[in-house]
Amino acid sequence: MIVHYGYLDASGEYFITVDDSKCSVCIEKGCIKACPKSIFMESENDYGEKVMMVKDEVRKMLKYICAECKPSVNRPPLPCVTACPYDAITHSW
Ligand code: SF4
Ligand code: SF4
Numbered sequence: 157m158i159v160h161y162g163y164l165d166a167s168g169e170y171f172i173t174v175d176d177s178k179c180s181v182c183i184e185k186g187c188i189k190a191c192p193k194s195i196f197m198e199s200e201n202d203y204g205e206k207v208m209m210v211k212d213e214v215r216k217m218l219k220y221i222c223a224e225c226k227p228s229v230n231r232p233p234l235p236c237v238t239a240c241p242y243d244a245i246t247h248s249w
Contacts, residue, residue, distance in 0.1 A: 157201065161210035162218050162248070170219040171248040172210050172236075179244035181206040186239030193221050196236070208244070222247070 162171035172195075187196045187208060195218075199209045214221050225234050226249075237245050 159207075159209070160248075161215050163216050167219070169248045170222075172218060172222075173246045173248070174208055174210070175244045175246075176201060176205070176207050178242040179208050179240070181208055182241060184239075184241065186241065187236045187245060190235040190239035192224065192235070195221060219249070 157176045158173060159176065160171045160173050162169070164170065181198055185198070185208075188194070188198075193214070195210050195214045196208055197211050199207055201207045210218075222234075225232075225236075234247060237247065
């Protein structure tokens, strides 16, 4: 299952997507270690499978929370995306 966490407003769409078919919560948990804002958390989906989620309390603030990783010029690769060995994380902006 592909799960989108985030929101849209007048300025754009701010979603982080986790593809559960790629993420079976790897041992390294690179996304948790790499994110300076600690937005990821391990949980279970409706089928009792382990999944990586974006914490509920940050989902409506992603534009601001991720701003440090997304300078308007010379944007480097995103730590969370780079850290995932299974290419399970994508960002809409
Ligand atoms: S690094 Fe990727 S595969 Fe590992 S837990 Fe995070 S999202 Fe899942
Ligand atoms: S872009 Fe940065 S702050 Fe946002 S989820 Fe990825 S590592 Fe965390």
